[in-house]
Amino acid sequence: MAEKEESVKLLGFWASPFTRRVEMALKLKGVPYEYLEQDIVNKSPLLLQLNPVYQKVPVLVHNGKILAESHLILEYIDQTWKNHPILPQDPYEKAMAFFWAKFVDEQAGPVGFKSVVKAEKGIEVAIEEAQELFAFLEKEITGKNFFGGETIGFLDMVAGSMIPFCLARGWEGMGIDLIPEEKFPELNRWIKNLKEIEFVRECIPHREKQIEHMKNVAKRIKWA
Ligand SMILES: N[C@@H](CCC(=O)N[C@@H](CS)C(=O)NCC(=O)O)C(=O)O
The missing domain is CATH 3.40.30.10 (Glutaredoxin)
Structure with a gap:
């Protein structure tokens, strides 16, 4: 049939x-x-x-x-589509994947970006504030190839699309490396692992084009 x-x-x-x-x-x-x-x-x-x-x-x-x-x-x-599962089967691990995904989208991403763009208390303080958020993710990825374990999963897709391949480029546009290798070796190892996957590379926006886009976003956004 x-x-x-x-x-x-x-x-x-x-x-x-x-x-x-x-x-x-x-x-x-x-x-x-x-x-x-x-x-x-x-x-x-x-x-x-x-x-x-x-x-x-x-x-x-x-x-x-x-x-x-x-x-x-x-x-x-x-x-x-059940092949290549991306969410953990274990209920607790699944809940935690959603917990960190929410953290990425609601805290590490936007709050980290806002603190650097606004830099109300000075750029050093802003960088520190943003990096405090990344420290949580550094801890989560320690000792693992991916947030999902051995292979790429839900949280890798959420955090990967948001942190290195979107917001970090916004900061790069301002001349700031917010995820320096010395400070975040585990996150950098994870970013390298992500870049080794062909379909991930296919989904990463063009770097220069995105840096330009993020500069415009930073100018346009009126933060509450
Ligand atoms: N919580 C939503 C966020 C989606 C979102 O913010 N999309 C943006 C593009 S990056 C959008 O469509 N913005 C249009 C608008 O805010 O009016 C999700 O996870 O899908």
Whole structure:
């Protein structure tokens, strides 16, 4: 019997870490998909129709089923295509993967970026504040090849897309290396491991182009 034809569409934005991590999961699982690049300033009627609540990318449409929010999309992908699991089976380890993913997206990423861009108390203090957040991740990755253990998993995709391949580039644009090798040897080892994976490299935005983009984001963002 012929297999049912799957339809997978991903609405995304090239510099979006939230989009890049979903592409990593689809590529790891070998799921063919159609990618629809979005303008996240002048939003398309399709994006507004598919994600009226948040009006953000990524949005995944699988056989007509619509999903938003990258953590949930990753979990859905993992449960739908079961090869190369990305989330831990153990309930506690799974909860911890979600805990750290939330920390990456809500603290280490945006708060770290904000402290350096604003640098209200001076750049040295800002760097220290941001690095205090990275220290948690340095501790988590110590002694492991990936956050997920021996192979790349959910948290690697979340943290990888956000920290080295998005925000660190924003800081690079300001001439700051926020994850120096001497201070964060374990995180640097992990970043090297990530870069050795071909599909991860395929999902990393062009460096110079992203540095320019992040400079514009830093100028544009009005922090609360
Ligand atoms: N919590 C969301 C965040 C998604 C997100 O912030 N997407 C950005 C692009 S990087 C976006 O679409 N921004 C448009 C807007 O904020 O209006 C997720 O995990 O998917």
